[in-house]
Amino acid sequence: MLPNINQILHMQINSIDEEESKIEYKSRIADMSDEAIVMEIPLNENTGRLKKLYLGDELSAYYISQGGIKNYFNTSVIGFREDVIRLIMLKKPEPEAITQIQRRSFLRVPAELEIAVKFSEQLQFVAVTEDVGGGGVSFICDGYIPLNVNYVISCWVLVPFKSGTIEHVPLKGEIVRVKLLETGRQLAMVRFVEITDRDRQKLIRYCFERQMDLRKN
Template sequence: MLPKVNQTMFIQASQDAGQEHAATLRSRVADMNATSLYLEIPLDEKSGRYHRARAGEEFRVTYYTAEGVKHQFSTTVTGFRKEEAMSLIEVRKPAAEEIAREQRRSFLRVEAQLEIAVRIGDKLRFVALTEDVGGGGVSFRCERKWPINPGLKLMCWLLIPYRSGSIEHAQFAAEVVRVKEAEPNHYIVMMKFDDISDVDQQKVIRYCFERQLDFRKD
C-alpha cells in the first residue's frame, strides 16, 4: 500500500548511517504526484533540529497503515519545493513492488504509564494510568468500583507526551476485550480501538515508535 497525504513517516538518512546512534527523523507527506512524494522537512525530535537534506541523499522510510501493517522503502531526494509557509523535500515515489511489507498485522505495543480519561455512558467518568499502549488498543489499571465488563464500549482521551516535549491528545471509542483482577483492589482493563480517526491513531503509533527506539538504546 502506497503512503497517503498526511501519512506520518519515520526516516533514517544515509548521511547519518555511520553514526553509532543514527537519528530517526519524523516527517509527513504533504503532497504527491505520479512520480514524487513531497515531505515536510524531517525533524530530529530528540535534538529538536531539522534535517538539512541534500539532492541525491538516500532515505530509508518506515510507515504504518491504519490496520497496523509496517511498510518500508528506500528513496532518494530529487529536489525541493517552496510553499508559502514551508519548504518541502521532493523524493522519488516508490513503485508498489519496491515497498516491503510485513505479512502479518502487528501494531507496535509498548509498556507505558500514560494518563487516560475514561467515560462510561453519559455520567461516569474517571482518570486512570495505562499499562501499555499500541496502535490497535490500550490497557489501563483502575479501581474495581467501576462497572467494567468485556464487551463494554468506553469513550477515552489519551494524553501523549513525545520526546520533543510536545503533548498531544488522542480521542477514541474502545471495546473492552478482557478484565482481570489486580492487587490492591484494581482491575487491568484491556481494550481494542472501536472508533478512532486516522490522525489520532497515527499519534499513538508515533509514540510507540519513539518508545521502541528508546528501549533499543537502553
C-alpha cells in the same frame, strides 16, 4: 521505502479545526523528483469532492505497500505544478522518517500515560495505562468501576513526545478483557474500534520512541 508513481496516497490535514482534521482524502501520485512527491488534487474519500490545498499546509499521510504494510509520514505542501491538470508538490520525506506498520501487528510498549475514560454520561474517570499500541491500550482503574466486556468506551490519551510536545489522542475502544488485580484494582484491556489514522500515527510514533528508550536502559 518511498512510494511509487501511480500509488494512492491517503492523507489528513493537520488543522486546528477538529472536524476538518478527521476528514480523510486520497490522491494519485503523478510524479516524483529529488525534493518532492507530486500528486493530483486530493478527493474527500466520503463525498468525492476535490480539496483545495494551500502552500504550507501540513499533512499526515500514508500509502500501502506490498503485504498490506501502511507507511506513515508527515509532509507539507511546497509548491504547485501546472500540467494538463493542476498538481500539488509535497515535501519528500527522508526514508528513515517513514514509519512502517503492518495492519495486524501493531507494536505495543509498556507505558504509564494518563487516560481519560468516559464510561457513561454519569461515569467518567481518569486512569493510567499499563501498555499502549497502535491497535489497543490497557489501563488500570479502581475496582468499584463496573467495567463490562464488549462495552464501548470513549477515551482521550495524553501522549508526550521527545520533542516536548504533548498530544491528546481521542478514540473509542471496546473492552475485550477485565482482570482483577491483587491490589483490588482492575486491569482493562481495550481494542480500538474508532480512531483516525492521524491519531493512530501519533500513538505508533510514541511507541517507537518509547521502544528506543527501553532498549537504552
